[in-house]
Amino acid sequence: MNSNLNYLIRSFIGLILAFIFSHITCLLLIRYQKKKRIGQSINLYLNQNHQKKKDTPSMGGIGIIIGLIISSFSKVINYQNYKYSLGLVLIISFFLIGLVDDWLKEKKSYKGLSPFIRLFFELLITIVIFIIYSKHYEIELSINLTKNIVIFIGSFFPLLFVFLIIGSANAFNLTDGLDGLSGGLFLISILPLITISLFKGEYEIAFLLIQLFGATLGFLFYNIPPAKIFMGDSGSLALGSILGFVCFSLNEIRLLLIVGGIFIFETISVILQVLSYQLKGKRIFLMTPFHHHLEMKRKNESQVVIIFYVIGFILSLIGLYIGIFI
Numbered sequence: 548m549n550s551n552l553n554y555l556i557r558s559f560i561g562l563i564l565a566f567i568f569s570h571i572t573c574l575l576l577i578r579y580q581k582k583k584r585i586g587q588s589i590n591l592y593l594n595q596n597h598q599k600k601k602d603t604p605s606m607g608g609i610g611i612i613i614g615l616i617i618s619s620f621s622k623v624i625n626y627q628n629y630k631y632s633l634g635l636v637l638i639i640s641f642f643l644i645g646l647v648d649d650w651l652k653e654k655k656s657y658k659g660l661s662p663f664i665r666l667f668f669e670l671l672i673t674i675v676i677f678i679i680y681s682k683h684y685e686i687e688l689s690i691n692l693t694k695n696i697v698i699f700i701g702s703f704f705p706l707l708f709v710f711l712i713i714g715s716a717n718a719f720n721l722t723d724g725l726d727g728l729s730g731g732l733f734l735i736s737i738l739p740l741i742t743i744s745l746f747k748g749e750y751e752i753a754f755l756l757i758q759l760f761g762a763t764l765g766f767l768f769y770n771i772p773p774a775k776i777f778m779g780d781s782g783s784l785a786l787g788s789i790l791g792f793v794c795f796s797l798n799e800i801r802l803l804l805i806v807g808g809i810f811i812f813e814t815i816s817v818i819l820q821v822l823s824y825q826l827k828g829k830r831i832f833l834m835t836p837f838h839h840h841l842e843m844k845r846k847n848e849s850q851v852v853i854i855f856y857v858i859g860f861i862l863s864l865i866g867l868y869i870g871i872f873i
Contacts, residue, residue, distance in 0.1 A: 554750060557754075558754055561618045561757055561758045561761065564617060564621055565614040565617070565760075565765065566614065567765065568618065568765070569614025569761070569762040569763070569764075569766050570614075570766075570768055570769075571610075572609060572765075573607055573610035574769070576776060577604045577776050580605070585602075585653055600777075603774060604776040604777070605777040605779040606646065606649045606779045606781050606782075607769070607777055607779060607781075607782055608649075608778055608779050608780070608781030608784075609781060609782075610762075611762045611763055611765075611766050611782050611785070611786070612762075612781070612785060615635070615758050615759060616635075618762070619635060628751040629680070629683045630684070630751055630796050631754065633676055633680055633792075634752070634755050634789060634796075637788055637792055638759075638789050641785045642785035644665060644668050644669060645720075645780030645781035645783065645784035645785060646780075646781040647660055648665065648780040648781075648784075652780075659780065666713070669716065670709065670713065673708070673709045673712045680708075686704055687798045688701050688704055690800050690801065691798060691799070691801065694873065707800070711800065712791040712792055712795075713788075713791075714814075715787045715788060715790045715803060716787035716791070717784070718787060718813065718814040719733070719783050719784070719790065719807075720780060720787055721836045722783075722809065722813045722838070723782075725838055726774040726848060726849075726852065727767060727774070728838065728851075728855060729783055730763055730766060730770050730778060731767060731771075731859075732855060734760060735863050736807060736863060737756045737759065739806055739867035740756055740790075740793050740799075740806065740866075741753050742867055742871075743797060743799060743802070744756065744797060752797065755793075756789075756793065766778065766782070772848065772852070787810070790803060790806075790807055790810075802866045805866040805869065806863050806866040808858075809855055809858060809862070812837065813835075813837055813838065816831075816836055816837040817835045817836055819831050838855065841854075
């Protein structure tokens with residue numbers, strides 16, 4: 548069989564398996580949490596529309612990860628490809644951190660894992676991943692701004708790796724706040740990364756992203772407005788971490804600034820809000836992250852999500868063009 552056709556078939560199988568098992572797991576989670584009367588706690592400062600979502604089932608990240616893991620057992624993976632294996636380990640590790648955080652939030656009513664403890668484990672996992680990665684792959688000590696313009700980083704590259712992974716994970720986590728927002732944006736953001744992975748011959752990275760596409764789509768079926776289940780930190784930390792890892796593995800760190808532009812902007816809005824309040828005692832936005840500011844300006848939740856989708860799609864097209872041609 549033609550190798551390209553064989554890869555296409557295997558990728559399709561991986562996507563379908565991930566979608567099916569993610570979809571089924573999310574359905575079981577919804578039924579179980581409703582039966583046990585457990586669900587998401589809601590920030591009291593959010594508007595009335597969000598208060599209605601109290602006790603909506605959460606931890607949808609479990610469905611995404613189950614779908615990913617089961618699809619990885621299909622006989623389509625070269626486990627000697629360490630980029631795929633390390634990506635899988637990274638996702639599962641950040642998923643476990645988020646899962647503990649979600650569980651504690653249910654027990655303690657909105658207060659989850661201590662930020663310092665969470666950061667400690669994120670750092671530990673990321674450092675271990677980098678050490679293993681560097682043993683099997685030569686580390687590029689420079690960042691490509693274009694095909695002709697390169698910035699030398701040198702010994703700072705380990706720090707950059709850690710910053711990329713933890714930064715993208717937590718930026719994505721901040722964006723997870725509206726029905727269908729983060730899940731839909733993730734699907735939009737990885738489309739150019741899948742294409743660029745195939746273009747560069749990084750087939751195992753492409754396959755991992757294709758699996759994640761299917762698994763996230765299975766979850767998103769229940770997360771579109773009105774959401775029947777939320778992603779939770781278990782999903783957002785896991786999905787966010789892989790964005791940084793993939794851009795690093797492809798030596799396309801510049802793309803994270805583009806395809807992940809919305810996640811970065813959401814994070815900046817929070818940082819600016821905190822700095823402004825601490826230094827001047829004034830708030831720049833009505834509420835952060837920025838999607839909540841738009842809600843406070845009387846934008847309908849679905850309108851905000853669609854606006855972000857459109858912007859995300861434009862950024863993805865720009866990222867695709869830059870990744871292939873510039």
